[in-house]
Amino acid sequence: MGKEKVILAYSGGLDTTAIIPWLKETYNFDVVCVCIDVGQESELEGLDERAKYSGAEKLYILDVVDEFCDEYILPGVKANATYEYEYLLGTSFARPLIAKKLVEIARKEGATTICHGATGKGNDQVRFEINIKALAPDLNVIATWRQPEWTMQSREDEIAFCKKHGIDLPFDVTTSYSRDRNIWHISHEGLELEDPSLEPNWDHLLVLGTYPEKAPDEAEYVTVNFEKGVPTAVNGKQMKMSDVVRELNRLGGKHGVGIVDIVENRVVGMKSRGVYETPGGTILLAAHKQLEELILDRDTLAFKKTVSDKYADLVYEGKWFCPLREALQAFIESTQDRITGEVKFKLYKGNIIKAGTTSPYTLYSESLASFTTGDLYDHHDAEGFIHLFGLSMKVRAMLDQKREEKDKNNDK
Structure with a gap:
């Protein structure tokens, strides 16, 4: 019988490169690396050679960009999912899909264990493990940073470990941010960002776009079309979801849109x-919200905002496959039947400026909303409405007055 196999979630970065020889040395595993391509682009270059050079038996690179956009990002757009009012959940959306693919390869390879390199301080350890549990409760999980045999406590330790095992890789500890990239966003942590009192080094930090101060001095218009909540075209050109994201990333990045500096919980x-840089996503959510503002009735729009907040929390926590997220998704889908129309924006130095929205399902009536009295609305009708609408407040105030008068009379 051969050695037992372990499936390693592999990015090709320093952590997962060091994990390959560590798994072989510590557990005598055959290491099968799995890299899930969710739009990392240039980060995937040279992975096959690096994995095998580091001791992996095999490397899978799975292109799931369209699945990521259609089945994870799009549901989030329909939900207007934003964690703590700012974060558009770029890393969070990707983790359940990565977990799903790791499980699929584990089944294919006959492996009983999945390993990840997420640290014991981060969110990803939670997201990976609870999604693996939801899909394959029988599989074991090794979280390297939580194992007693893992003695490396810094990137310097990992580089030294790799060199000891004949792996000489060009990682620069002193000038590298910790980044996570996919088609939806890129995140940056580390270096000066660890001190909230310091301004980010914008000249070295940004990857997808430019800082607003250095964006073009001329504004640019962009239109986004939706059909039943699904973005279908940018500037009149029909596109699939992944290409919509790519094109809006290009336009938003050019004009300094979608840069968020956040201290999150x-x-x-x-x-x-x-x-976080999410230029295309920021435009897309702004457009979707604008259509919903025009189309959804007051009660549905208000309740959907409550649902969106809870939905974002669940996704952030890694609970993509939980029953509540699926139930909330069903409600969200039911609100999208009429979210069809075109939204126009002007992009200028980090700003997304409304420039007109149209929909065949609009609930806005110009004749009803105007100051001119029409057939549907008589200004005098408001008098009775206001009387009834504020009746409980008026009754409370009247009774309070009576009580105050009674108390004054008793004091005499």
Whole structure:
């Protein structure tokens, strides 16, 4: 019989590169690396050679960009999912899909164990593990940073370990941010960002776009079309979801849109600071919200905002496959039947400026909303409405007055 196999979630970065020889040395595993391509682009270059050079038996690179956009990002767009009012959940959306693919490869390879390199302080350890449990409760999980045999406590330790095992890789500890990239966003942590009192080094930090101050001095218009909540075209050109994201990333990045500097509350109980670039996603959510503002009735729109907040929390916590997220998704889908129309924006130095929205399902009536009295609305009708609408407040105030008068008379 051969050695037992372990499936390693592999990015090709320093952590997962060091994990390959560590798994072989510590557990005598055959290491099967799995890299899930969710739009990392240039980060995937040279992975096959690096994995095998580091001791992996095999490397899978799975292109799931369209599945990621259609089945994870799009449901989030329909939900207007935003964690703590700012974070558009770029990393969070990707983790359940990565977990799903790791399980699929584990089944294919006959492996009983999945390994990840997420640290014991981060959110990803939670997201990976609870999604693996939801899909394959029988599989074991090795979280390297939580294992007693893992003695490396810094990137310097990992580089030394790799060199000891004949792996010489060009990782620069002193000038590298910790980044996570996919088609939806890129996140940045580390270096000066670890001190919330310091301004980010914008000249070295940004990858997808430019800082607003250095964006073009001329504004640019962009239109986005939706059909039943699904974005279908940018500037009149029909596109699939992944190409919509790519094109809006290009336009938003050019004009400094979608840069967020946030101190967020992690699942594990600590605050962390990160900078997120989500240029296309920021435009897309702004457009979707604008259509919903025009089309959804007051009660549905208000309740959907409550649902969106809870939905974002669940996704952030890694609970993609939980029953509540699926139930909330069903409600969200039911609100999208009429979210069809075109939204026009002007992009200028980090700003997304409304420039007109149209929909065949609009609930806005110009004749009803205007100051001119029409057949549907008589200004005098408001008098009775206001009387009834404020009746409970008026009764309370009247009774309070009576009580105050009674108390004054008793004091005499």
